[in-house]
Structure formats: C-alpha cells, structure tokens
Amino acid sequence: MIRFLLLFSRQGKLRLQKWFTPITEREKKKITRDMTTMVLSRQPRSCNFLHWKDLKIIYKRYASLYFCLAIENGENELIALEVIHRYVELLDKYFGNVCELDIIFNFEKAYFILDEFLMGGEIQETSKQMVNRSIEASDMLQEGDNSEWFEVELFG
Amino acid sequence: MLGYPAHFGQMECVRMIASPRYSEKRVGYLGAMMLLDEKQDASLLITNSIKNDLSHSNQYVQSLALCTLACMGSAEMCRDLAPEIDRLLRASNSYIKKKAALCAVHIVRKVHELGELFAPAARTLLTEKNHGVLHGAVVLIIELCERNPETLERFRKTVPDLVQIMKGLVLSGYSPEHDVAGISDPFLQVRILRLLRILGHNNEGASDAMNDLLAQVATNTDSTKTVGNAVLYETVLTVLDIKSESGLRVLAVNILGRFLLNNDRNIRYIAMTSLQKIVGTDHNAVQRHRGTIVDCLKDQDASVKRRALELSLALVSATNVRSMMKELLIFLSSCPQELKSHAASGIFNAAERYAPSQRWHIDTILHVLTTAGGDVRDETVPNLIQLITNASELHCYTVHKLYRALLLDISTQSLVQVACWCIGEYGDLLLRGECQETEPVQVTEDDVLDALETVLQSHMSSPATRGFALTATMKLSTRITDNVDRIRSVVSIYGSCIDVELQQRAVEYNALFKKYDHMRAAVLERMPVIEKNSPGHTNGESMGEVKENQASKKPAEPKLLPQPANQVCDLLGLLGGSEETLQPSPSTALGLLTNTPSTAGGNLLDLLGDLEPEPLTPAPLVPVYDKDGVALTLSCEKQSDTAMTVTLIASNSTDSDISSFTLQAAVPKSVKLNMNAPSGDFLPARGAAKVTQMVVLNYQNKVNLKMKIRISYSSRGSTFQDTVQIDTFPGL
Numbered sequence: 001m002i003r004f005l006l007l008f009s010r011q012g013k014l015r016l017q018k019w020f021t022p023i024t025e026r027e028k029k030k031i032t033r034d035m036t037t038m039v040l041s042r043q044p045r046s047c048n049f050l051h052w053k054d055l056k057i058i059y060k061r062y063a064s065l066y067f068c069l070a071i072e073n074g075e076n077e078l079i080a081l082e083v084i085h086r087y088v089e090l091l092d093k094y095f096g097n098v099c100e101l102d103i104i105f106n107f108e109k110a111y112f113i114l115d116e117f118l119m120g121g122e123i124q125e126t127s128k129q130m131v132n133r134s135i136e137a138s139d140m141l142q143e144g145d146n147s148e149w150f151e152v153e154l155f156g
Numbered sequence: 157m158l159g160y161p162a163h164f165g166q167m168e169c170v171r172m173i174a175s176p177r178y179s180e181k182r183v184g185y186l187g188a189m190m191l192l193d194e195k196q197d198a199s200l201l202i203t204n205s206i207k208n209d210l211s212h213s214n215q216y217v218q219s220l221a222l223c224t225l226a227c228m229g230s231a232e233m234c235r236d237l238a239p240e241i242d243r244l245l246r247a248s249n250s251y252i253k254k255k256a257a258l259c260a261v262h263i264v265r266k267v268h269e270l271g272e273l274f275a276p277a278a279r280t281l282l283t284e285k286n287h288g289v290l291h292g293a294v295v296l297i298i299e300l301c302e303r304n305p306e307t308l309e310r311f312r313k314t315v316p317d318l319v320q321i322m323k324g325l326v327l328s329g330y331s332p333e334h335d336v337a338g339i340s341d342p343f344l345q346v347r348i349l350r351l352l353r354i355l356g357h358n359n360e361g362a363s364d365a366m367n368d369l370l371a372q373v374a375t376n377t378d379s380t381k382t383v384g385n386a387v388l389y390e391t392v393l394t395v396l397d398i399k400s401e402s403g404l405r406v407l408a409v410n411i412l413g414r415f416l417l418n419n420d421r422n423i424r425y426i427a428m429t430s431l432q433k434i435v436g437t438d439h440n441a442v443q444r445h446r447g448t449i450v451d452c453l454k455d456q457d458a459s460v461k462r463r464a465l466e467l468s469l470a471l472v473s474a475t476n477v478r479s480m481m482k483e484l485l486i487f488l489s490s491c492p493q494e495l496k497s498h499a500a501s502g503i504f505n506a507a508e509r510y511a512p513s514q515r516w517h518i519d520t521i522l523h524v525l526t527t528a529g530g531d532v533r534d535e536t537v538p539n540l541i542q543l544i545t546n547a548s549e550l551h552c553y554t555v556h557k558l559y560r561a562l563l564l565d566i567s568t569q570s571l572v573q574v575a576c577w578c579i580g581e582y583g584d585l586l587l588r589g590e591c592q593e594t595e596p597v598q599v600t601e602d603d604v605l606d607a608l609e610t611v612l613q614s615h616m617s618s619p620a621t622r623g624f625a626l627t628a629t630m631k632l633s634t635r636i637t638d639n640v641d642r643i644r645s646v647v648s649i650y651g652s653c654i655d656v657e658l659q660q661r662a663v664e665y666n667a668l669f670k671k672y673d674h675m676r677a678a679v680l681e682r683m684p685v686i687e688k689n690s691p692g693h694t695n696g697e698s699m700g701e702v703k704e705n706q707a708s709k710k711p712a713e714p715k716l717l718p719q720p721a722n723q724v725c726d727l728l729g730l731l732g733g734s735e736e737t738l739q740p741s742p743s744t745a746l747g748l749l750t751n752t753p754s755t756a757g758g759n760l761l762d763l764l765g766d767l768e769p770e771p772l773t774p775a776p777l778v779p780v781y782d783k784d785g786v787a788l789t790l791s792c793e794k795q796s797d798t799a800m801t802v803t804l805i806a807s808n809s810t811d812s813d814i815s816s817f818t819l820q821a822a823v824p825k826s827v828k829l830n831m832n833a834p835s836g837d838f839l840p841a842r843g844a845a846k847v848t849q850m851v852v853l854n855y856q857n858k859v860n861l862k863m864k865i866r867i868s869y870s871s872r873g874s875t876f877q878d879t880v881q882i883d884t885f886p887g888l
Contacts, residue, residue: 078382119227129332
C-alpha cells in the first residue's frame, strides 16, 4: 500500500500532497519536513530508494519537481518507480508538456488525475487511455449544462 | 492545499458536496479528501451525502463518492456503507466495479470482520476481462488472504485461474492499451505474482501449480528496462518465498546475481536487499557473488554502501575471513560516519568467531581501534584485555605494538586505555627490548614513564583513561628498577587531584608505598588469565573464578583488577584486613578470603599456591586435620544436586583439655553456607568426647566447591589457631 505521495520543488515548497492514511496535521507537517530534508540532500546520481522509519521512500526528480512516494515494507520498489513515472505521463498527456507552473495553477486538476489513477493507496487503473478518457468525460460533465446529466457509458 | 493552511474551508466542503451541481460536488469532495479525515467532526456530516451519491445515476458522481470513502472513510462510515459497496461490486459497469473493489479494500483494512462479506464477490471478479477490475480484485483478494487464514485456504483454488491470466499477459502480443516498454501491464503482473506468493507460501500443491509459470516469466521477461526488472524482481521474491523446486531457486539467485552486475544503482540495491534475506538459507549461492558485493562497498552511494556492508558481514566465514577482513578494514577507514560504529562492531563479531590465529585477532582489533576507535562500544576494552591476557606468548609483541600506537596518538580513548593497561602489566617485557615478532627498539624506563605521564596530563584523556594510566604507572613500580622515586612523586602529586577517583587511587597507592611496602610486590603481581564468564560478568564473580581456576604457574593472590570502580573495594579489603574477616557461625558466604596482617603475604601464597586436587577417598569419614593432637574429620551427605550437608567432628588426643574450641568456615562466593550450632566447645583430654558441627552448603557448580576451616582453641592457657582447606568432598 502507498502511504503518501508528495510533490515538492527544489526549494522545498510543497506542491501536492496526498495522504492515504489518517494522520494529524502536526504529523503531516513533520513528515513533509523530514521528506524534503532527506530527499533534497541526496547526491544527484544516487540510489532512488531510502529507508525511513518502517517505510520505504522512493523518489524521482523530474525537472524542478521531486516526486516522493512512501510504500510499506513488503512492496516492490521498482514498480513504485513505475507508478511515479506513469503519473507524470498522465499529467504530461493532460496538460501537454507539463511543467511545475501547470501544477501550481491547476492543482485541482492534478488531484483529479491522481484520484483516477490511485485510490486508497493502490493503483486503480493500469491503462493510460482509460484514465485519460475518464478525466475528459468528467471535465465535459463539469463544463456542460449543469441542469442536465449526461449518461456517458464509455465501457461495458 | 499547495502548502497553505485551509481549515476554514471544512464547512464549505460539506455544503458543496450536498450541492446538485457536478462541478461543485467535484471540488467539494476534493476539499473533503484534503481537509477532513476521520478524526474531524465534520466528516460525519458528509456520511449522508456519500450514501446518496453512491446510488446516483451518474457514474462520475458515484466515483467521487467511492473515491472519498476509500480515502478517508472512518470505521463507522465503512460499516454503514459496506452493503452498498457490495452491491456495486456486482454492478454491470466495470468503471464502478474497479472503484468499488478498492473501496472494499479500504473497508477491510478498517473493519476486519467485513472481509467475509466481500469474499464471494471477489471470487467472481477474477473472471473479468477488464484489467482495472482485475487489478482491484487481486488487491482485494490479497487483503482478504492476509487477514484471514481460512479465506486463504478457500482462495488457493484460484491458483490455476491466476496462472492462466498471467500466461495470457506474458505470452500475448503487443497490446497498445496496457503496454509499458514491451511488457504487457506490468502493474497487474506484479500484483498477481504477489498474490501467488501468498497462496503458494508453505503449500506444496499451490507451489507446484505455479512452477512452470514462474520459470516462464523469469526467462521471457525483457530485463533492459526498469519495468522488466520490476517484474523479474517480483518473480524472484515469489520463487524464494514458496516451496519451489531447486532448479527454480538457482534460477532466481542467478537473476539476483545478474542484477548485482547491472549498471543501475537501484537494481544493485534491490539485489543486495533480496540477497540479505536469503543469505541465511542459501548461503553458498550468495557466496558465489561475494566479489561483486565487496566491490559495492566502494560505491559512492550511501544506501548501497550500507546494504553492501550488511551483506558482507553476513558472508564472512572461516574460509574467507582473511580476505574479507582486509576489505572491511579498508572500508572502515573511508566509510561515512553513520556506518562506522555498525561496521566496527560487525568486524569485532566476525573476528571473534572466525579468527585464524590470536595474533591476527589482536592485530585486527588494534587496526580497528586506530581507525575508528571513537566509535566502538564500551565493552571492547575489557574484551580486548581479556583476549590479550589469554594470548600469553604474544604479550611481548602486543605491548610493543601498543606502546608504538600510544606514542603516535593519544586521542582515541579505548586504544589508550588498553595500551596503558598493557604497559602497566607487561612493562618489563617492553623494557627488555627484544621481541622476535617485531623489530627491536630500545625503550628506556624514562620513555615509558614519559608516555604514561603524557596521557595523565593530556586534556584529551577522559577520567577513566587517566585512572588506567595512574594504575599502570603504579604497577610499573615493581617492574622497573631505577625510577621508583619518580613514580612515587607522580603518585603523591595526584593525591591532591580534583578528580575524586584519581585522588582516591593516588592516596591508596601512596599508602601502599609508605605503610605496606612489604605487600607492594605481591599486590602488583601479574594478573592471572581472566576467564570469560559471561558477557558482562561482574568483577566480584570474576574474582571468585580467578581463585578457583588457577592455572598460572605463579602463585596468585587477590589482585587489583584494572576495572575502575571495584579497585577501591579490593584495596581496602587487602589493606584494612586487620581483623578477622572469617565470620563465626552461623555464617554466610564470603567472597574473598583475606588474611590477618600477622601472617604476611607469604602465608596466603602457601595456602593458595598448591591447588592440586586431593585424591578422593572412598571412605565417608575423612580426616582433614591432625596437628598437636587435635584431629578433625569430615563426612558429607548429598541432599540434592545442589545441596550438601557436611559434618565435622573434632577430637582431642592430647593429655590436656581443650576449651573455647571454635570452628569457622569460609566458602567461595558462588556457594552458600549455613553453619548450625556446634554441639559444644569443650574437648576433654584423651578423646573422651567429641565436638560435632554440621554445615549446610548450597552450590550451583560442583567445581567451585571448596571450603576453608579455621580452628581456634585454648589449651594449657594459650590460644592456638590453624587453618585448613578442603578441596574435595568425599562422597560427592
């Protein structure tokens, strides 16, 4: 199970946070601080896996953003790297050449995409196209006439 | 959100969720997931909204509700809505089904008992074609099996279906929907492998069914990209965890070996983590890759270094200990600070278990102390001292090496402590100059005393170290010939030192010079071989041990041991022993036997020097003393394995009466003694009557069982005293 997902910039500013277990505000702040200090102090070409308390931390740097994922001890680290990569691809497809500014100004969209990809700490949909299609349909629904509901049946 | 506090929005979220407009619902649910969790009170208010939205006609609204429930649903909410979720699991819409499956996973994690509710639905979901639903179903089944062993049994029947699905994934051609770098849906593959691992663990039948599949996945998966390696990694973990056949295990270990040679650091890290898990069981297989692992010690990355260190320590064995230790010592000199103490203790353990020779062992420990002395644990110092005393032929070599190390650097406390102790003990060997194992170097007494004084006066030395140095200086007073006065002056200077510990020692040593000079030589004699009793044996016990296991050629005496705290007690015991310390009956166990000052050190030596065991006599009544007409006989009766009653009978064969006849007894510390009242204290002449005394002994270990008896009586107006030691008890 994925415990949390954090996105932060090279200066340590948090851009996105998703917690899959109930944690107090104070704990969240503390964890965020720990993660940023640990990850930002790593050498450029070092291993992407860290140990922190009883969790494994997998991080990857894309341009100016660090994607940081925490998984439980029995999980596969290499597939977690792929999860990060898949999420970046989804963002890229949606925003078209995504950069940090896109995420800052459209953070709710980033969360919507995340909610179509991961749920409850697990992968929800393994197909990129499916995720993209559902996001598009939701967006259309949002923009469409609010008094009428579209019944959009995409797949049986 | 975006790192700024937003708690004021909670009620807004609740309002928006209840709105009929999708856009508001969407933002409202997002806000709920971000700002609310089950600990907040506002989360209860949205329970009803979620319930309504779960049966909404629009699947996207349903999905919002499901997502929120899976993210922050509390236990009560889960209980309420579980039947709804179960209904949705059987719905016809696969979009909803996959979300409902993961929602069910969350419910099972929160409320374990509801697992039973979802088991049948989960079973049917495995027949789905949709990968999303399939993935959700596998996750749900994993969760159910991990929590409930009965469910695990039930789901074992699904192994053939799972194998079928995997085969389809591995062997199918290119599928644009799910392909990642040539692998078809790696996420689903990894999940199914994980479920197979759980189902096949400790079960022969299930493991057999998946052997072929695992071999196929292992050989067919392309390992050039990370994805392929992820699937291979999961396969290896599965193979190692189930009851796989040996060929498959060898294949798995070989894959790990290939990982070790990969350029990608992540892959090497993964490989070492997995090898660490199996080094206990498949030790030989891992040994084959020892070279690569040792090379990883030199990697730049800290995580890789740590893994390589742990694996290397696990791989040290009797055959490769010399080469491995060389590598580990090189590593120690350049390793990051946080790994130093772990590495040092690991090296010590390995050296202790596999040392090919004592000299090598001592060299290794000295090397570690010089490179990483600041990071070793505290018990290293006594351990090393004990090791050195055991290696009696290496005393000369050791003291020369330590002296040289001391001259170079006095900042490492543990090294300095050991060096001081050795110089104090074996100073005469150092001054003799020649030593066949190292080059001879002329060391004068002044040099040695200079070195010790430097340690004493240096601000880098801790109080314990200075204590060592002071004691060493004192010990040298018996081993050197010319500079005794210098030692006396050093010792008297420290008699007014601020540190209480040092002051106490100095005052006592001064006393040793002034009042008890006749005892000085005996007190400062060589230490006997210290037996390693148990980790952390106390000083007192070891003193008892020392007395019993006298294997040394020189007669021994209760000595000063270099452990700081206990020295004081021992010294006081020796120097202040002017009164009888043997207790009259009834007595409790005495640790050390001390002597009256009237008998000088010589007597004690006599008593303890000769410790050959007396021949066991078959007769139950043993005469143990016979002098000047007074005879003492002894007989024993075993009460149990740890208790014995000894009867002492005294008789008088002289022509005069004996009065005030008392017997006193002392035993080693590990034995408990209880003396009953004697039958009397009057021995009439010519054996007319006897005095009987019963003594009850409780002991752990027969080896330590010895007793010393002091006989005192008055006869013809004068008092007599004598002591006899009983080493063996008849009938034991």
